[in-house]
Amino acid sequence: MLENFMKNKILVTGGAGYIGTHTCIALHEAGYDFVVYDNLFNSSREAINRVSTLIGQTIEFIEGDIRDAESLKQVFAAHHFFGVIHFAGLKAVGESVAKPLMYYNNNVSGTITLLEMMSEYDVKNFVFSSSATVYGNPESLPIDESSKRSCTNPYGQSKLAVEHILEDLAVSDDSWNLIALRYFNPVGAHPSGQIGEDPNDIPNNLMPYISQVAVDKLEKLSIFGNDYSTVDGTGVRDFIHVTDLAQGHVAAFDYLEKQTRLNESGTTQQYSVGFLPINLGTGKGTSVLELVSAFSDVSGQAIPYQFTDRRAGDIASCYASVDKAKMLLGWQAELSITDMCQDTWRWQSMYPNGYDVS
Numbered sequence: 626m627l628e629n630f631m632k633n634k635i636l637v638t639g640g641a642g643y644i645g646t647h648t649c650i651a652l653h654e655a656g657y658d659f660v661v662y663d664n665l666f667n668s669s670r671e672a673i674n675r676v677s678t679l680i681g682q683t684i685e686f687i688e689g690d691i692r693d694a695e696s697l698k699q700v701f702a703a704h705h706f707f708g709v710i711h712f713a714g715l716k717a718v719g720e721s722v723a724k725p726l727m728y729y730n731n732n733v734s735g736t737i738t739l740l741e742m743m744s745e746y747d748v749k750n751f752v753f754s755s756s757a758t759v760y761g762n763p764e765s766l767p768i769d770e771s772s773k774r775s776c777t778n779p780y781g782q783s784k785l786a787v788e789h790i791l792e793d794l795a796v797s798d799d800s801w802n803l804i805a806l807r808y809f810n811p812v813g814a815h816p817s818g819q820i821g822e823d824p825n826d827i828p829n830n831l832m833p834y835i836s837q838v839a840v841d842k843l844e845k846l847s848i849f850g851n852d853y854s855t856v857d858g859t860g861v862r863d864f865i866h867v868t869d870l871a872q873g874h875v876a877a878f879d880y881l882e883k884q885t886r887l888n889e890s891g892t893t894q895q896y897s898v899g900f901l902p903i904n905l906g907t908g909k910g911t912s913v914l915e916l917v918s919a920f921s922d923v924s925g926q927a928i929p930y931q932f933t934d935r936r937a938g939d940i941a942s943c944y945a946s947v948d949k950a951k952m953l954l955g956w957q958a959e960l961s962i963t964d965m966c967q968d969t970w971r972w973q974s975m976y977p978n979g980y981d982v983s
C-alpha cells in the first residue's frame with residue numbers, strides 16, 4: 626500500500642460474518658483502519674472478540690442494520706471513511722425462495738439505504754460482495770466477467786439487482802468507484818483455527834457439511850447427483866480459500882487508493898473506475914468427490930456419503946476466468962485445496978460448535 630495513504634478508514638458492513646471477519650484481519654495487516662457495522666443476524670460478538678484477539682487490538686464495532694438510515698447516519702457523521710466494503714446480506718438460496726421479500730428487503734433495500742448515506746457524506750468508493758451466482762448456468766467455461774448474467778432464485782436476483790443499481794449509479798455520476806467482486810465458492814478458515822464458517826443450522830454448502838460429518842456431528846454426506854458430464858459425474862466448483870478472498874478485498878482497496886492518488890496528483894487525466902465487476906476464484910475446478918477425498922486425507926477421517934438426486938437449480942460446472950483480477954488488482958489466489966481442507970479441519974475440530982462455546 627502507498628505510504629501516504631496509511632490508515633485510510635473503511636466501513637465494513639457485515640464484518641462480523643464469515644468473509645467479513647477474515648477480511649478485517651487482512652485489512653489490519655495491510656495497514657487499513659476499519660469500523661465494523663453488523664446487526665449480528667447471522668454472526669456473534671464472539672467472532673468480533675476473536676478477531677480483536679488475533680489482531681491484538683479492540684475492534685470498533687457498531688451493532689446496527691444497513692436498513693436503519695438514522696443509525697448509519699450517526700456512523701458516517703462520526704468517521705471520515707475512504708470507502709465501504711459491503712458484506713452485509715442474507716445468503717441462503719433455499720431460504721430466499723421461501724422468503725423472497727425478506728431477501729429483497731435486506732439485500733436490495735438495505736444496499737440502497739447504504740448507498741444513499743454514502744452519497745450524502747460523499748464517500749464514493751464501494752466494494753460489493755457479489756457472487757458467481759449472477760452467471761446462472763454458464764454458456765462457456767471458464768466464466769469471464771463479460772459472460773451473460775441470469776439468475777433463477779431470489780438470492781441471486783438480489784445480487785444481480787444490486788449490480789444493476791451500481792451500473793446505473795456509475796452512469797449517473799462518474800465520481801463513484803464501484804467494484805463488484807464476484808466470489809466463486811469461499812471455503813476454509815483462518816490458519817489459527819480461531820475463526821471460520823459457523824452455519825446456524827444444518828449446512829447447505831458442501832465444505833461445512835463435509836467437516837461436520839468428519840467431526841461426527843452429521844452422519845453422512847448426500848452427494849447431489851453423480852450423472853453430470855464432469856470428471857467423475859459430480860458437480861465441479863471453483864473453491865477459493867477465504868483468506869485468499871480476504872486479500873482480494875485488500876487488493877481492491879489498494880487499487881481504489883492508487884486511482885485516487887493518481888487523480889489527486891494532477892499529472893494524469895481524471896480516471897473514474899465506474900462499475901467494475903471482477904471474479905475472485907482460483908480458475909480451477911474441483912469435483913465434489915475430489916473435495917471429499919482431499920478432506921478425508923487431510924483429516925484422517927472417513928467421510929461416509931451416498932449419491933442422491935440432483936439438487937434443484939444446481940449446475941454441472943462453474944469456475945472462474947481470473948485474468949481480470951490479476952491484471953487490474955495484481956491479485957491471484959495462492960492456496961490449494963489441501964490448504965482449504967486443512968484450515969477447515971483445524972477450525973472444525975477446535976470448535977465443533979463454532980462460536981457457541983457455552
Ligand code: NAD
Pocket residue numbers: 638639640641642643644645662663664665666667668689690691692711712713714715716731735754755756757808809810811
Ligand atoms: P455471513 O452471513 O457470514 O455474513 C454476513 C453478515 O452480514 C453477517 O454477520 C450478518 O449478521 C450481517 N447482516 C446481514 N444482514 C444485515 C443487515 N441488514 N444489517 C447489518 N448486518 C447484516 O455471510 P458471508 O459468507 O460472510 O457472506 C458475506 C457476503 O458475501 C454476503 O453478502 C454474501 O451474499 C456474499 N457471498 C457469499 C458467498 C459464500 O458462499 N459465503 C458467496 C458469494 C457471495
Ligand code: UFG
Pocket residue numbers: 716718756757758759808809810811829830831832834846847848849850859860861862913936939
Ligand atoms: N453438494 C452436495 N451435497 C451437499 C451440498 C452440496 O453434493 O450437501 C454439491 C452441490 O450439488 C454442488 C457442490 O456440492 O455440486 C457445491 O455446492 P454448494 O452448496 O457448496 O455451493 P453452490 O455452488 O451451490 O453455491 C455457492 C453458494 C451460493 C453462491 C455460489 C457461487 O451457496 O450462494 O456458491 O458463489 F452463489
